[in-house]
Amino acid sequence: MRFLLVEDNAQLAAAILDRLALDGHVVDHAGDLGTAQDFMSTTDYDLILLDIMLPDGDGRDFLNAQRARGTDTPVIVLTARSEVSDRVGALDMGADDYIPKPFDFAELEARCRAVLRRRTGTATNVKRFGDAEFDPLAGTLRNGDKVVSLRNRELRLLEVFFAAPGQIIPKPKLVDRLFSYDEEVSENAIEVYVGRLRRHLEGSQVSIVTVRGLGYRLAVP
Template identity: 45%
Template sequence: MRILLVEDELDMASWLVRALGQSGFVPDHAPDARTAEAFMAGTEYDAVVLDLQLPDRHGLTVLTAMRAADNRTPVLILTAQGALQDRVRGLNLGADDFLTKPFELAELEARLAALVRRSRGRQHPRMQCASLSYDGESHAFTLRGALLALTPREHAALSALLLRSGSPVGKSQLFGKVFSHDSSAGPDAIEVVLHRLRRKLEGSDVRIVTVRGLGYMLEGIGDDDLAR
């Protein structure tokens, strides 16, 4: 899941980016409202974690602008302001959830997963392609019933491909799902991630194919193809 973290406390942001990345999320960090709006203009996010006290604008102003522009991305407000009136105002302006600092990482991750589930209209999201399955509750992939060990980047790439299995995903779109905005990786770095994924799927009934001019596609393999 691609997450935008809007947080001006750099130590807090650094910790969250690292921790969320280790849990299979793909976080981008914006230290202020202006950067956040630039990111949202060019990237589709699964959820936004929004601090209220930003250096250039109040977080609720950012939220109001998002909803006015019909941006329905789920927003979790994360702030030290825990007063009831702040929570009520945020929720009335279109926030989906509210978490007060200090907080436990596990609770933040659980709340983000719940927000994304609700936004997709599925209570317990489970995606499948042949014997490859993704459980939205545990964020785990299984292949033929066995847990599939993946790095965060492999996890992000496979999630994007599985979400659109049977249809090609463009190279630049896939790159955007896997690498953060401040990554120094070149466009071809996605090939390295896909190469590792193909090796992990080898011998199974699922494969990643290159669709010339369109990108990459995850597809199930029939018994006849497996026998060849």
């Protein structure tokens, strides 16, 4: 998953980035609303973690503007304000969840998972396609009796495919899902990770098919 973190506290932002990177997520960090708006204009995000008090404005104005444009990217508000009225106000503006500072990182991760499950309309982390069973939380892929433990980018790439089974996904989109702005990477890197996933899927009905000139899709016979 690709997240946008809008947080001006450099120490807290670094800690969040490190924690989410351990889960394999790609996270772009914006220290102010202007940078966040620039990121939003060029990239689609799966989730936004949004601070309220920022150097160039109020995060709630940013949230309100995004919802007014019809942007439905899930937003979790992070703020030191803990009054009920603040929480209600953020939720009424379109936030999907609210977590007061200071918070435990395990709780933040759990809230991210819960918000993303609600977005996809599922009550469980486990995803199934054909005879393959993918658990992004456990980081495993099961084919019958075969269980594979996935590395971070393998996991996130498979997550993209399982989110849109049967659909053609262009290489540039896969690059966008797996790598942040800070990383220099070529589209050939995707071929390496796709090759790894194909080996993991050997023996199952499910395969990753190359659609020449367009991209890849997760398919069953």
